[in-house]
Amino acid sequence: MDNKKIEKISRALSDANRIAILQQFKKKKDCLYCAEVNDLLDLTQPSVSHHLKQLVDAELLLPQKEGRNLKYVLNQQVLDEYIACLTELKD
């Protein structure tokens, strides 16, 4: 993972709303629907869409269309790689 990617993922994680989205996966084990995120956050739909886009662009979330709905799953591999880079900082 290069520094540009580390920077992008870090930026995606640097917002309270986006952290809340990711933590919601702990409660809804496998996946989260876009509509559920709209209910979770105290923001308008375009703002939620913006935050989800940051997480998808960082590849922390993988989107899957289901008709009119959008389902997200956590990208554990990218998260693992990011954690590995941080672990390397510790020598």
Added chain:
Amino acid sequence: MDNKKIEKISRALSDANRIAILQQFKKKKDCLYCAEVNDLLDLTQPSVSHHLKQLVDAELLLPQKEGRNLKYVLNQQVLDEYIACLTELKD
């Protein structure tokens, strides 16, 4: 570690210059001097000072004065706690 802290650390990590500073510890194993960071980055002294402040405010770096000089050490404990929070996201 609460979400505010996760947010602050993530933001501190979301900049190419600050990532470069942290990675420099891999080469200079124990500590880094402020002057070394000024040499490392292609920025003016006030800008470097700003970036170091972000890292210190996030407690990723611990500053130690040495006369006129300033020495930084990596705060491995905070880094470990941050990594632990990210690991928890994976269920």
Added chain:
DNA sequence: CTTATACATCGAAATATTTGAATATTTAAA
């Protein structure tokens, strides 16, 4: 085919971040 639902995009305002010139502060050296 028309309408409703789910989500995305655009545009603009508000806010935050990054940067550097100028200057201040602290401490060591002369």
Added chain:
DNA sequence: TTTAAATATTCAAATATTTCGATGTATAAG
């Protein structure tokens, strides 16, 4: 005690991010 060196602070400009209203697009339902 004057001067020089290392770092911090202030201020303003440039840029980026966040937010939301308005609107667009895709798909399902009637």
